[in-house]
Amino acid sequence: MKTELSITLISPGCTITGDMIVDHGVSCFGLLNGGIVSTQGLLHVGAGGLVKGTAQGDHVRIDGRVDGNVHARASLEINGQVTGDILYCGTIRLGPHATLNGALKRVPRMLTIEAEPVSTGSEQVAEVAAPAQGSVATERPESNVTEFARAKA
Template structure:
């Protein structure tokens, strides 16, 4: 049985205005003035990539910059800059070049993203995270991180 790997590549120099929702992996190296959701696979904001909105995915890797909240249902790796809150339910890895300005919250898996997300319901489909504060799992780690951008 052959497995196909579906990945969309957005190259440097591309500028997109509006929200993007894909049902497969995406590597983004351009400028996105809006949010991005990948319901399956890897969501990669590459070095030089800039997302001015939320970034949500199953597995998320930030090597560029996100000016908005980041939601990761599986794994999260940050080697770039994030200016916004981070919500994760799997593993998280901060690289030596990680720059964070926001809060880190471990949340229940069902609160991170849904395939049928709509813009009217909030960035993750279903209730907004700010409406369900206090409903995180008991073992949640909440850490305030404030680093000045270099």
């Protein structure tokens, strides 16, 4: 069985405006004006790369710069600069050139997936899927797992 490596490359000099959701790895060496979510594989912000928004992935490596929150579900390695909060649940490694300006929080895996607020009047709440027939509804922490799965389909 042959396996193919799928990766999206944002090359130097390239600018992308808007959010990206990919179901494989991604390497960013350019400018991304928006958030990025990698559902599988490595999310790599390379040297010279800049993400202006949230960066979410299973395995996250920051060698460039992220101006926004970082959410890592399995592993996180930082050799670059992060201005924003970092949520991780696996391993973390800070390199000699790591620069952090924000809170570093170890959280359960489900909390590393950012909640998408849904506006209802003047307040914002996270959308929660209705419980299955016969099950008891329980309050759970903010998560966009259902939104994440829908976006992936």
